[in-house]
Amino acid sequence: MDKLTITASKPLTGEVVISGAKNAALPILMAGVLAQTDFIVSNVPNLRDVNTSCELLRCLGADVEQLENSRVRISTTNLNEYCAPYDLVKTMRASILILGPLLARYGTADVSLPGGCAIGARPVNLHLHGLELMGAKIEVKEGYIKARVDGRLKGAHIFMDMVSVGATENLLMAASLAEGTTVIENAAREPEVTDLANCLIAMGAKISGVGTATLTIEGVERLSGCEYRVMPDRIETGSFLVAAAVTRGKIRCVSADPSALEAVLLKLEDAGATITTGEDWIELDMHGKRPKAVNIKTAPYPAFPTDMQAQFCVLNALAEGTGRVTETIFENRFMHVPEMSRMGANIELEGNTCIIHGIERLNGAQVMATDLRASASLVIAGLMADGITTVDRIYHLDRGYEHIEAKFQGLGAEVIRVK
Numbered sequence: 001m002d003k004l005t006i007t008a009s010k011p012l013t014g015e016v017v018i019s020g021a022k023n024a025a026l027p028i029l030m031a032g033v034l035a036q037t038d039f040i041v042s043n044v045p046n047l048r049d050v051n052t053s054c055e056l057l058r059c060l061g062a063d064v065e066q067l068e069n070s071r072v073r074i075s076t077t078n079l080n081e082y083c084a085p086y087d088l089v090k091t092m093r094a095s096i097l098i099l100g101p102l103l104a105r106y107g108t109a110d111v112s113l114p115g116g117c118a119i120g121a122r123p124v125n126l127h128l129h130g131l132e133l134m135g136a137k138i139e140v141k142e143g144y145i146k147a148r149v150d151g152r153l154k155g156a157h158i159f160m161d162m163v164s165v166g167a168t169e170n171l172l173m174a175a176s177l178a179e180g181t182t183v184i185e186n187a188a189r190e191p192e193v194t195d196l197a198n199c200l201i202a203m204g205a206k207i208s209g210v211g212t213a214t215l216t217i218e219g220v221e222r223l224s225g226c227e228y229r230v231m232p233d234r235i236e237t238g239s240f241l242v243a244a245a246v247t248r249g250k251i252r253c254v255s256a257d258p259s260a261l262e263a264v265l266l267k268l269e270d271a272g273a274t275i276t277t278g279e280d281w282i283e284l285d286m287h288g289k290r291p292k293a294v295n296i297k298t299a300p301y302p303a304f305p306t307d308m309q310a311q312f313c314v315l316n317a318l319a320e321g322t323g324r325v326t327e328t329i330f331e332n333r334f335m336h337v338p339e340m341s342r343m344g345a346n347i348e349l350e351g352n353t354c355i356i357h358g359i360e361r362l363n364g365a366q367v368m369a370t371d372l373r374a375s376a377s378l379v380i381a382g383l384m385a386d387g388i389t390t391v392d393r394i395y396h397l398d399r400g401y402e403h404i405e406a407k408f409q410g411l412g413a414e415v416i417r418v419k
């Protein structure tokens with residue numbers, strides 16, 4: 001199994017090109033099921049989860065070509081299966097996003113229940129409840145969600161009890177082909193939801209309120225393919241910016257979107273960084289100084305993203321002062337803490353809050369993580385650790401970071417993949 005070795009680094013410097021966003025690309029690929037003509041998605045990152053999504057679409061009978069230049073072409077002409085099997089769903093939770101599109105277009109969908117994962121239980125009740133309000137008959141049998149509807153789904157008024165990115169995306173896709181108007185209240189406003197909505201609009205969907213907590217969808221009878229470019233990955237961007245901050249460096253992220261990252265950029269400024277932005281780039285300069293500790297509380301967008309929590313734990317572990325990090329989205333998203341402690345970090349965990357007392361440097365160690373952002377945080381920690389850090393089980397990283405070692409190398413770090 002591949003590993004990454006990380007050597008203590010000089011301040012990171014230079015430019016890094018940001019890839020398309022995993023968390024936007026996956027729902028957009030699933031939306032391919034809704035399109036009656038060829039659909040081309042560009043700026044698709046080359047990631048394990050993208051390959052799994054293409055595999056899932058192929059398993060339904062869709063023709064999927066992964067083209068040069070980060071493009072994927074999807075044709076549903078031969079789609080004739082309506083089941084997302086356990087073997088694929090268990091490797092990628094985003095598979096649940098096939099449920100809404102399959103049901104809306106074909107009236108039938110069997111999707112394996114995803115179950116929990118390292119970061120928490122991750123239930124799907126809001127997805128199912130919304131689809132039931134739209135007229136679907138759903139039963140859970142033998143580990144599968146079996147959803148059926150006679151004719152088309154019907155527009156409905158849906159109030160989400162909690163802000164859920166995945167449920168908002170599933171219901172948005174389903175409502176696009178439903179009969180009548182659907183209103184989704186307390187919808188997630190994450191930029192990836194907005195990117196999906198813009199893609200659906202480009203396919204012919206009628207959606208208003210995009211980017212707000214109330215989405216109104218007037219269902220249409222058919223959606224056609226289009227060519228759609230996935231937004232830049234705000235979490236990849238944030239991860240590189242934190243790496244530059246902890247190494248006291250100066251980097252520029254290009255092909256990025258500063259508008260999607262405001263909460264993170266403000267915290268980096270609080271930590272002492274100078275942030276400069278252009279339309280599609282972000283520059284961070286730490287002026288060779290140690291970051292100052294910052295307090296973080298994760299919450300739905302536009303608040304601080306849970307997907308950046310682990311990276312900011314590392315920032316605080318190396319900062320001047322004490323920072324509190326509170327996780328409110330997932331009940332178990334501190335898998336990086338024991339591993340960081342093994343590297344010498346001074347962290348106390350109290351319920352859903354970490355109290356982190358910064359130290360000057362960590363110690364290299366053999367570490368592993370059981371989720372994606374925890375793994376990324378350990379790579380960043382390794383850059384400011386004396387000796388060598390080895391990060392095991394990097395298949396998690398390969399789910400979400402394209403060419404991670406090459407990108408770090410381009411910024412002057414010694415991050416090497418060992419086969």
Ligand SMILES: CC(=O)N[C@H]1[C@@H](OP(=O)(O)OP(=O)(O)OC[C@H]2O[C@@H](n3ccc(=O)[nH]c3=O)[C@H](O)[C@@H]2O)O[C@H](CO)[C@@H](O)[C@@H]1O
Binds near residue numbers: 162163301
């Ligand atoms: C709001 C939020 O920050 N969502 C994050 C979540 O999206 P993802 O779509 O995976 O998860 P949700 O947004 O649906 O989950 C948000 C919260 O709602 C709960 N829930 C969700 C669905 C449901 O049917 N019932 C239910 O109770 C979840 O347990 C969780 O506590 O993980 C992704 C991967 O880390 C992140 O990119 C998203 O930013």
Ligand SMILES: C=C(OP(=O)(O)O)C(=O)O
Binds near residue numbers: 094371372373
């Ligand atoms: C946990 C993540 O992804 P997933 O929902 O695919 O597990 C993530 O993107 O940080």
